[in-house]
Amino acid sequence: MKKIWSVAAVAVFLSACGGGGAGDTTANPDASREQAQSAAQQASLVATPGNLELRLTSGQSAVGELALQYVGSSAAHTRLVIEGELPAVFAPKPVIESLGDGRFTVKLSTAAGLADGSYSGTLQFAGCHDPKCRNARKTARVAVPYSITVSAASDWQMHQGNAAHTGYVPVTLDPARFQYAWDWRRPASGVIGAINAVVSEGGKVFVTDDDYFSAVSIRALNEADGSTAWTRDFGTKPGLNPPAVANGMVYAATMGHSDTYLHAFRAADGQPVFQSAFDSQWGHVLAPTLADRRAYTNGGYYGGGVYSFDATSGSRLWSQTAGDDDMSTPAVDSRYVYHYSGLGLEVYGKVDGNLVASIPDPYGPGWGYSYHGSPILGSADHVIAFSGGAFSGRASSSVEPYDSRRLVNFSVENRNTRWISARAYLTTPALAKGVVYAGRNAPKSLDAISEATGEVLWSWAGTASDSEFHRNVVVTDNLLFVSTDRAVHAIDLTTHQSVWSYPSPGMISLSASGMLYIVEGAREPTGRLIAIRVR
Known part of the structure; x- marks a missing residue:
């Protein structure tokens, strides 16, 4: 700890004593x-x-x-x-x-x-x-x-920002200082013409194309002005998934049969580092999860699972197969890797991949194909996950699912579940300081949910012009960001009111450089990235 030096004593005195009157004792x-x-x-x-x-x-x-x-x-x-x-x-x-x-x-x-x-x-x-x-x-x-x-300022490096997928950024922001910075649009090409959720590190924001059997690329944009720092083309691929970045390297997976690889590039200049094969059957995955020089991704040919790679060399370290694979990514902490299989929570040893626990989801969702989510790691021994899978109707890694689902709190220590939420939610939740934040529709409500009990602590119903909640939630120490079908709002965590909004909905991220990013599109991306300077 940095040595703390003493400063002059501070004494502040307030309000003078009251005057005399019937109770005055100054005479005695x-x-x-x-x-x-x-x-x-x-x-x-x-x-x-x-x-x-x-x-x-x-x-x-x-x-x-x-x-x-x-x-x-x-x-x-x-x-x-x-x-x-x-x-x-x-x-x-x-x-x-x-x-x-x-x-x-x-x-x-x-x-x-x-x-x-x-x-x-x-x-x-x-x-x-x-x-x-x-x-x-x-x-x-x-x-x-x-x-x-x-x-140190934390960057938005993977799905929901970090390996715990909490969507939490420990920063206090002043909405009065928010201002539009720049926007960027993907060059017109491909079948879909969309982009995936973005990540950031070292003053750059990294963007991958989302398309279907089209020429796709990964790009690094300069956060200061949105100019292109470098571009790497993959050629025509069945699909390209969202990126992740850490320790000066950026990662993204291409998917298909023979085209399924985890790719790594130098973040500074885009030079290829490795491509490592894993299995899939026309699936799509969320951004790989990065922790302690390892990269973890979902995948699998018959059923889904988890693959672990050395994040520097690309060598495969271990793999496990269990349940769903599509549109998912594992969560990782100092000991374990967490994967929701469709039937429950699978917990693996981080280093060796050995099965530590298999905790059934007692609410019986059953195996599906696409999960559209990840486990979320909160307080010690609290793992929050959607119960069951979802369907988007599009072979795309950036399209929001239709289905709302209830949230389940798993205990690895007790090998059971604590609660399931009374309400079903659509948005990707955020979690901070013992509170889970998620948006639902029918009726429309953004709920703050107790991590300990599943009880709804407070709600925000949106403005009169907002019809639905969409995409993901991001939370800071004083604000919560959420997208509706009309805008991205900043909600004050004390007053529970919207204190700022921008009239474009979409997927949200928040960089260490003080840039709020919106991948425009309430349910399907338009191919446009908007940057809002927030500090």
Whole structure:
């Protein structure tokens, strides 16, 4: 951890004592002191929340807010002070505001330029009657632990952003700063003329064509202006799937019988690195999942499964076959690989591929062909997945399915399920801080669902002009992004209201460079990519 140096002590005093009147004891100082001491001994200072937790991305700042109340004594004669030296992880001028009746709000901003890492300590607050808070016997105190986590900006590298497929980006955004940056359209060609969901890393956004037995390409666009950095052509292929990027390499799979390969290119210039064969029977898959120098993809000739490759050399490490393969990708954490088979959750050892657990979906969806989704990894031992498969009616990796499905919470430790959602959802969910966010139609509702219980915590029904929810959900520390049939909205997680919108629906991603991407099209992509600068 970066060494924290002390700064000058900060003490902020608020509101003068009230004047005289019937209860004025200034004529009898001894009585005044006795009354104040007796009141202070009965008093307590309460902080809400009881600890301050802040998360921010490198180069950003964060503001924490506490509510403090001095109770058990005459609230009109209180002061509030931060005792001792304010840690250097905070900016030197906190804002303390008196709300009256012994209630205060305290706002503390993080210091500029904090290095990546974790910082923790305790803030000591005191409420007192003494105007200078010098008499300890007349002071009520409360200690508030704090923790600050500064992380490198996370890029949108694969399906729903990361190997857990949560759609969560740990950043705080100001909607007032959002502005259109640029747009790009795929050159007219092919049968469909669409593009897949995009990924980003190192100032580039990577785009693959989605088409059917047509000439297809992968491209790198510069995030600054949308100009083309490089293009690599595959020739005519049965299908090209969404890309993934990590550690300076970008990956995408071509699908067919003899045309099924996982391809890897250098992200900087598009130079080919490897192509590794795996099996499929005219299937399509979501972006490969990348973790710890390994690449994982779904596939399979008779039934689906999971393939593991060395992400640098392309050598196949292991494979397993179980259930559905089409339009899926596994989730990966530090120990396991998670695959929804159509019959339940299959859990494999990350390194050796050995089966760890096979947990049936008790709601009996049965095997289908296309899944259109992935497991989502939330809190420890919480795996969320759609129950059963879906149908899109198009041999395409970018077309949204028709079917809404309920969500299931699996426990690997207990080899069972915790709950199934009461409602069926269409959009690809996002998950952050114990809440699952998903959109449904008939009736139209974006729901915030408790990860622990499956209970709907709150909902947003869209605006009057929105008819349906579509595509995927992305969540940050203060905003949630979702597409309807008319627009992409940013929903404030505190007020549960739309605070920004852009009049083009589509698949959403959020890059470390501060660009919100919309692959235009509520259900089928138009071939246009829109970039919105959000910071």
